[in-house]
Amino acid sequence: MTASDLWVLAQAAAISLLMALAAIAFGTLLAVALTPLAFAPWALGRAIYRLYIFVVRGMPVLLLALLVFYALASFWGRISPYAAGIVVLTLYLAALIAEVFRGGVLAIPRPLWDCAKSLGLPRLSILRRVVSPLVARYALPPYLNVCVMAVKASSVLSIISVWELTLASREIIERTLDVYRVLAVAALFYFIMCFAIDRLGRNLESRLAARGFAGERL
Amino acid sequence: MIELRGIRKSFAGVEILRGIDLSIGAGEIVALIGRSGCGKTTLLRCINFLEDYDAGEIKLDGEVLWYRADGTGGRRRCPEKDLARQRQRMGIVFQQFNLFPHMTALENVCLGPRFGQKLAADAAELRARELLSRVGLADRLNSYPAHLSGGQQQRVAIARALAMKPQVLLLDEITSALDPELVAEVEDVIRALTQEGIAMVLVTHAMSFAREIAHRIAYLADGQIAEIGPPQEVLDRPRDKGLREFLRRIR
Numbered sequence: 001m002t003a004s005d006l007w008v009l010a011q012a013a014a015i016s017l018l019m020a021l022a023a024i025a026f027g028t029l030l031a032v033a034l035t036p037l038a039f040a041p042w043a044l045g046r047a048i049y050r051l052y053i054f055v056v057r058g059m060p061v062l063l064l065a066l067l068v069f070y071a072l073a074s075f076w077g078r079i080s081p082y083a084a085g086i087v088v089l090t091l092y093l094a095a096l097i098a099e100v101f102r103g104g105v106l107a108i109p110r111p112l113w114d115c116a117k118s119l120g121l122p123r124l125s126i127l128r129r130v131v132s133p134l135v136a137r138y139a140l141p142p143y144l145n146v147c148v149m150a151v152k153a154s155s156v157l158s159i160i161s162v163w164e165l166t167l168a169s170r171e172i173i174e175r176t177l178d179v180y181r182v183l184a185v186a187a188l189f190y191f192i193m194c195f196a197i198d199r200l201g202r203n204l205e206s207r208l209a210a211r212g213f214a215g216e217r218l
Numbered sequence: 219m220i221e222l223r224g225i226r227k228s229f230a231g232v233e234i235l236r237g238i239d240l241s242i243g244a245g246e247i248v249a250l251i252g253r254s255g256c257g258k259t260t261l262l263r264c265i266n267f268l269e270d271y272d273a274g275e276i277k278l279d280g281e282v283l284w285y286r287a288d289g290t291g292g293r294r295r296c297p298e299k300d301l302a303r304q305r306q307r308m309g310i311v312f313q314q315f316n317l318f319p320h321m322t323a324l325e326n327v328c329l330g331p332r333f334g335q336k337l338a339a340d341a342a343e344l345r346a347r348e349l350l351s352r353v354g355l356a357d358r359l360n361s362y363p364a365h366l367s368g369g370q371q372q373r374v375a376i377a378r379a380l381a382m383k384p385q386v387l388l389l390d391e392i393t394s395a396l397d398p399e400l401v402a403e404v405e406d407v408i409r410a411l412t413q414e415g416i417a418m419v420l421v422t423h424a425m426s427f428a429r430e431i432a433h434r435i436a437y438l439a440d441g442q443i444a445e446i447g448p449p450q451e452v453l454d455r456p457r458d459k460g461l462r463e464f465l466r467r468i469r
Binding site for chain 1: 263266299304305316318329379
């Protein structure tokens, strides 16, 4: 393995990270739209939510990747594997993040709901001023967990020919037969990316804690 | 001013309230006492509809609250909007303070006026500052609940309830969760409020405090008001056998 191989791996790692970050962003938006469905007053809304979670979470990401890629391709003809890859990861992460948010809503102590109601706040204000900030705080640790998973899950996209860290590693291995060193370097890159996300998250957690977000008894 | 008529409520087939009738005048202070599980907290929560009730009627200044007749002899919950508006006329303080942990004392108190009553931000803040200094917390405006003692948190909670300028204040065992040395500071705040003519309904186990501030004391047993009257009568010359037993036991 040469220095230029290392540079190639670094570029591939950047692509993995970008794919993951894009999917985290879109997946979070989709989850924000999905979570209220879980608490919808109409049974249809709750059923749609459960079905989505059941299907997406119950399927290996690899299978989901193939399914989405071929489905999109048959619909639009040739499509960029990168676009398809972001769609796949977005759908997958949205299911995980929606469940994380749902857990956050369930973690809000009932007395705080009572309080919000007793102040005569309209529903939208309760959602914006009370529920959202509390969910953000309860959901942050499991949310970061999902973000770390997203980086690793991006490796699956090599199956639909997204050129990212795992695919690039395989190419170099096939050329150089330097299996262990290449894989070790790839693993190191994954580790660095996950570690960075984890650091960033903990930083955010402690900053929120300074604003009354942790340490109190409810 | 507040009128409760025939309030009934069951939980899972067990009837907790079996027809409560109670009228509370403007500025009147009524204490609810009774064994734990007798339904006093449930009754309090029914008054501002944190708990729905199976039958009966609650009126505030002649306006029927929470339910509307549906025209076929039944009733229907008022729409959310009306519920919110009606709730703004009452304040409630809970045993466990229940401040919003992500907001400072000031933000907790501002929340209702700002987003419930749609007051301008500066007007809401002015009102909140004034109330917080009235409960002795002018120097803790920007503290988060986590950094306040139980007594301070409860005083913020009282200020938050008062911020809506309610006609009635509902107090649910507000000193029960406090360390003994912090009880007095919360009781002092309530004592000061009695001078302002705001009506109060308080659920309490603190008999001497109830005797001091309440105009009437109601003893609940088996989901009904078994005895009601001025403190001197109810506490010193109880007629009800269960009440005599209850008073003997808590002394």
